[in-house]
Amino acid sequence: MRFLLIILTLFSLTVKAEVVSISLPMDNTKLKPLALPGYGLAQSKCHLCHSVDYVMYQPPEMDLKEWTGEMYKMRNAYGAPISMDEAKFIAAYLSVAYGSAKETDEEIIALTKLANAKIIYHPDNLDVQSLLSDNDCLTCHKDSEALSIKEMRSKYEGTDNAVDRLGVAIKLGGLGMPKPPINRHESEAIAKFILDEGGK
Numbered sequence: 001m002r003f004l005l006i007i008l009t010l011f012s013l014t015v016k017a018e019v020v021s022i023s024l025p026m027d028n029t030k031l032k033p034l035a036l037p038g039y040g041l042a043q044s045k046c047h048l049c050h051s052v053d054y055v056m057y058q059p060p061e062m063d064l065k066e067w068t069g070e071m072y073k074m075r076n077a078y079g080a081p082i083s084m085d086e087a088k089f090i091a092a093y094l095s096v097a098y099g100s101a102k103e104t105d106e107e108i109i110a111l112t113k114l115a116n117a118k119i120i121y122h123p124d125n126l127d128v129q130s131l132l133s134d135n136d137c138l139t140c141h142k143d144s145e146a147l148s149i150k151e152m153r154s155k156y157e158g159t160d161n162a163v164d165r166l167g168v169a170i171k172l173g174g175l176g177m178p179k180p181p182i183n184r185h186e187s188e189a190i191a192k193f194i195l196d197e198g199g200k
Contacts, residue, residue: 029053036103037115038093041086049080055098062099064107067091081181083134089115126189135180137190153194166191 029052031042046052058070071087071094074080082090092111095101101108118130132138141148147155156166167188173179182190 029056031055032097034093034097034103036089036093036096036108036112038089038091038111039097041082042090042093045080045082045086045090049074049078055094058098060098062095064091064095064099064101064105067095067099067101070094079179081179083181084136085114085118085134086181126186128189128193131182131186131190135182137180149194156191157195162195163188163191166194 031039031046031052033039046055059066062070068088068091071080071082071091072084075082075084075087080087088111092101092108096103096108103109138149141152152166156162159165167184167190170180170190171182171184171187180187
């Protein structure tokens with residue numbers, strides 16, 4: 001009986017306990033503005049996964065190689081929605097703004113030129129080979145690791161709405177495969193390429 005009274009007393013205290021709400025301040029951290037392509041990418045991409053001030057907690061003298069490694073880790077380990085090239089461009093910006101690199105470094109200049117020369121993907125003007133390369137698709141889609149391009153073509157060829165079905169599968173990623181940072185038009189363009197030319 002005594003044990004029961006203790007339990008009831010504890011229960012009543014629990015019921016009376018007030019719910020405490022915590023309001024976190026807004027993340028108003030701003031990145032250092034620089035005339036590098038990676039600056040705009042960092043502004044639009046980084047906050048999708050973490051607060052911007054995460055950048056400020058990194059060692060101050062990280063070079064381009066170290067920042068590139070961090071960006072690859074964000075993409076490959078944590079699923080950040082960036083392509084391999086975007087990872088390089090953001091790393092170039094971060095290594096200059098928050099690391100030891102300079103805008104006049106040869107590697108930074110080369111990456112800036114590459115970024116400025118990249119094709120902008122429009123629904124009616126898509127470079128599928130660049131999409132496959134930028135998103136590192138062919139690294140995993142080999143016979144020994146994941147469904148090859150030829151196997152994907154065989155799986156979906158002849159099915160109703162094959163382009164739509166394969167496009168959705170590509171956009172969502174597969175078992176053990178990361179979700180690629182592409183839009184619906186790009187995933188459908190890749191699907192059409194696979195069904196038209198893949199494995200031939």
